[in-house]
Amino acid sequence: MTAAEEFISKIKNLTKDDFIAETITPLEELKEKSTEHMKCKIELFVTHLQAVVINKLREYESSAEFNIDRWNREEGGGGISCVLQDGEVFEKAGVNISVVWGNMHPEQVKSMKSRGKDLVVEGKNTFFATGISCVLHPVNPFIPTLHFNYRYFEVLNESTGKIIWWFGGGIDMTPNYLIEEDVLHFHTTQKNACDKHNKEYYPRFKKWADEYFYNVHRKEHRGVGGTFFDDFDEESIDACFSFVATCGTAVLPSFIPIVDQRRNNEFTKQQREWQLVRRGRYVEFNLVYDRGTKFGLATPGARIESVLISLPLVARWEYMHEIKDGSPEDILMKVLKQSKDWA
Amino acid sequence: MTAAEEFISKIKNLTKDDFIAETITPLEELKEKSTEHMKCKIELFVTHLQAVVINKLREYESSAEFNIDRWNREEGGGGISCVLQDGEVFEKAGVNISVVWGNMHPEQVKSMKSRGKDLVVEGKNTFFATGISCVLHPVNPFIPTLHFNYRYFEVLNESTGKIIWWFGGGIDMTPNYLIEEDVLHFHTTQKNACDKHNKEYYPRFKKWADEYFYNVHRKEHRGVGGTFFDDFDEESIDACFSFVATCGTAVLPSFIPIVDQRRNNEFTKQQREWQLVRRGRYVEFNLVYDRGTKFGLATPGARIESVLISLPLVARWEYMHEIKDGSPEDILMKVLKQSKDWA
Numbered sequence: 001m002t003a004a005e006e007f008i009s010k011i012k013n014l015t016k017d018d019f020i021a022e023t024i025t026p027l028e029e030l031k032e033k034s035t036e037h038m039k040c041k042i043e044l045f046v047t048h049l050q051a052v053v054i055n056k057l058r059e060y061e062s063s064a065e066f067n068i069d070r071w072n073r074e075e076g077g078g079g080i081s082c083v084l085q086d087g088e089v090f091e092k093a094g095v096n097i098s099v100v101w102g103n104m105h106p107e108q109v110k111s112m113k114s115r116g117k118d119l120v121v122e123g124k125n126t127f128f129a130t131g132i133s134c135v136l137h138p139v140n141p142f143i144p145t146l147h148f149n150y151r152y153f154e155v156l157n158e159s160t161g162k163i164i165w166w167f168g169g170g171i172d173m174t175p176n177y178l179i180e181e182d183v184l185h186f187h188t189t190q191k192n193a194c195d196k197h198n199k200e201y202y203p204r205f206k207k208w209a210d211e212y213f214y215n216v217h218r219k220e221h222r223g224v225g226g227t228f229f230d231d232f233d234e235e236s237i238d239a240c241f242s243f244v245a246t247c248g249t250a251v252l253p254s255f256i257p258i259v260d261q262r263r264n265n266e267f268t269k270q271q272r273e274w275q276l277v278r279r280g281r282y283v284e285f286n287l288v289y290d291r292g293t294k295f296g297l298a299t300p301g302a303r304i305e306s307v308l309i310s311l312p313l314v315a316r317w318e319y320m321h322e323i324k325d326g327s328p329e330d331i332l333m334k335v336l337k338q339s340k341d342w343a
Numbered sequence: 344m345t346a347a348e349e350f351i352s353k354i355k356n357l358t359k360d361d362f363i364a365e366t367i368t369p370l371e372e373l374k375e376k377s378t379e380h381m382k383c384k385i386e387l388f389v390t391h392l393q394a395v396v397i398n399k400l401r402e403y404e405s406s407a408e409f410n411i412d413r414w415n416r417e418e419g420g421g422g423i424s425c426v427l428q429d430g431e432v433f434e435k436a437g438v439n440i441s442v443v444w445g446n447m448h449p450e451q452v453k454s455m456k457s458r459g460k461d462l463v464v465e466g467k468n469t470f471f472a473t474g475i476s477c478v479l480h481p482v483n484p485f486i487p488t489l490h491f492n493y494r495y496f497e498v499l500n501e502s503t504g505k506i507i508w509w510f511g512g513g514i515d516m517t518p519n520y521l522i523e524e525d526v527l528h529f530h531t532t533q534k535n536a537c538d539k540h541n542k543e544y545y546p547r548f549k550k551w552a553d554e555y556f557y558n559v560h561r562k563e564h565r566g567v568g569g570t571f572f573d574d575f576d577e578e579s580i581d582a583c584f585s586f587v588a589t590c591g592t593a594v595l596p597s598f599i600p601i602v603d604q605r606r607n608n609e610f611t612k613q614q615r616e617w618q619l620v621r622r623g624r625y626v627e628f629n630l631v632y633d634r635g636t637k638f639g640l641a642t643p644g645a646r647i648e649s650v651l652i653s654l655p656l657v658a659r660w661e662y663m664h665e666i667k668d669g670s671p672e673d674i675l676m677k678v679l680k681q682s683k684d685w686a
Contacts, residue, residue: 314619
């Protein structure tokens with residue numbers, strides 16, 4: 001049974017306890033329509049995945065708690081933003097979902113057409129977008145920062161009734177120190193997940209991640225990559241959902257064993273400072289290159305605190321920060337300068 | 344005697360001790376040609392101003408020292424980057440000059456024409472650009488962050504011999520706490536400097552600063568503003584230089600009395616954290632909006648460490664950071680939400 005089949009089989013038994021807060025679309029409506037409408041199925045999936053991730057992270061924290069904001073968007077929809085700060089294991093953990101809809105301006109439709117979407121400009125176009133995004137900045141410098149994001153977008157032309165849809169997503173890991181077995185574990189778990197659907201997906205989406213998570217002005221990768229895909233509408237909508245469900249289900253198995261392995265590693269003040277310098281680079285990537293962040297900052301009325309949830313609690317910029325040849329810091333930087341096949 | 348006249352009168356007596364490092368163009372050549380060529384006069388001015396500022400800052404630091412990098416640019420020219428970190432009074436102080444020249448691509452010429460520059464696309468165009476830029480992040484949260492930048496640009500069409508030139512620059516102050524008398528002192532000093540040249544300059548350039556130093560996604564000004572101007576080529580080239588020289592000369596008198604007044608203020612851990620949250624906003628502005636930073640990041644072969652010298656040593660992003668109504672933090676934020684006439 002695939003992850004998607006397993007999830008679908010339990011939809012009718014889902015209760016409010018399977019979510020962090022009330023779903024954006026009423027739960028009963030989602031359950032009722034989920035067999036017919038992908039937008040209901042995917043909203044249920046991402047909102048439930050949010051709860052699964054948060055409940056796992058909660059196991060590590062005895063006092064710090066998730067701040068949970070359920071917000072509404074005036075033009076339609078809303079989201080659930082969950083952030084934990086200053087925890088024992090996680091310095092900052094943000095796990096957001098959003099479910100938004102509304103009318104599209106003809107200019108937006110034209111712009112999407114120009115990037116290859118088969119849309120009809122005439123008539124009223126409405127959009128529906130939902131996604132989960134998460135960034136985890138651990139306390140221990142030997143645990144990498146983790147990011148993932150899975151999303152679904154559809155445009156309905158109300159005159160023709162035609163729906164254009166696609167999925168996107170990705171996951172990537174940003175270590176401060178290279179621990180090869182951890183990177184191997186992460187990439188192997190990702191590869192195995194992809195391989196269940198199509199043996200070509202992992203090499204293709206791994207390459208895409210290497211290209212996307214790249215800090216151009218520093219001439220270095222953000223981290224050791226992962227997988228990334230966009231405009232994903234291959235085979236059938238159910239096949240695409242099935243793949244995305246597998247990806248979502250593979251998040252915790254890709255990362256949690258690393259947390260368990262490294263959370264009690266001892267570290268020095270100097271290693272903490274290196275972590276903060278690396279977090280400065282994370283800030284640079286997110287503010288200068290990350291599509292989601294740039295889109296959020298440029299969107300009037302966007303919820304900025306949710307858009308910038310990915311930024312670390314603390315970051316540092318040291319002028320001409322030097323690292324010794326052959327040091328653990330240098331070993332990491334050498335890996336970030338190139339793309340490497342891990343799995 | 345204006346600041347420019349005063350500076351010009353001492354050019355022939357300048358020695359290498361009046362600069363932080365060897366000038367980019369040989370000093371003797373600069374002195375010889377400075378009566379005829381603006382580019383020599385302005386290079387001397389900014390390189391000398393760099394030394395004046397650095398020598399003043401050094402008076403506050405008993406152990407931290409400026410790291411001085413004199414660098415060359417393969418395509419022509421170079422710069423002197425000076426940074427002090429972890430000082431007693433200044434947590435990070437960057438004072439850079441650059442003097443660069445080279446050939447212009449026809450595309451660059453076209454792009455400049457489109458923003459109103461009267462350039463000739465045909466034939467070989469060469470450019471010369473020089474400027475000083477400085478950001479001071481003090482340790483004490485009651486001393487604002489200071490930024491200033493003054494620059495000169497010229498394009499020579501080698502076929503026609505025609506030179507198109509302009510100046511640009513600005514100064515702005517970013518406090519963490521509102522101390523009205525300090526803001527008043529800063530703006531009044533700026534106004535008095537501008538008024539010596541043209542009573543319309545201060546209101547015009549103050550308004551421009553309010554518009555430029557604005558963090559759109561936060562809907563707040565970066566700080567309490569200052570002055571900003573670009574494409575400045577009014578009256579004569581000598582009148583423009585004279586104004587810019589006055590601005591450069593007004594930097595220390597605008598800011599140093601505030602440093603002296605506040606450097607020994609006691610502050611709490613909570614006030615330090617607020618300073619770091621505000622520095623996060625500074626990072627956001629610089630990476631997302633600042634023209635100079637964006638231009639630098641997008642320029643292949645740019646010296647990234649110099650481009651990003653403006654970033655603070657440490658910054659902090661707290662999700663949904665809350666401040667109490669009527670608290671000193673709230674009083675500052677209310678001021679940053681609007682433009683205010685200070686002088």
